[in-house]
Amino acid sequence: MLITTQDNFRDHEISETIGLVKGNTIRARHVGKDILAGLRTIIGGEITEYTKMLAESREQALDRMVANAKKMGADGIVCVRFTTSAVMAGSAELLAYGTAVKLVKN
Secondary structure, eight states: EEEEESSTTEEEEEEEEEEEEEEEEEEEEEHHHHHHHHHHHHSSOOOHHHHHHHHHHHHHHHHHHHHHHHHHOEEEEEEEEEEEEEEEETTEEEEEEEEEEEEEEO
C-alpha cells in the first residue's frame, strides 16, 4: 500500500478515487507514567513515556486506516492527515485519515 500526504504519487497515476478511509485509537494515560512524567517536568527533558505512547498510537491508527483501504480494494492512500482530540480527562483519540485510490504505474 502506497501512502502519501501529497495529492498524488510521482511514479503512479490515480485511476480511480474510492473514498475516505480512516483509522483511530483512543489511549488513556497510565498513573505510574504520570508520576514519572510529573518528575520530568520538574527536572526538564523529554517525557519519553508519552513520546512512546503517542508513537504507538500513530502506528495503530495508520495500520487501521490501511486495513480499511485494503478492505475497499485500494492500492494507495493520498492526502493522509493525523488529528487528535480529548475524549475525557486523561485520554485522547488519535485519528489518521486520507483518500483511498486505485493506482496505475507510469
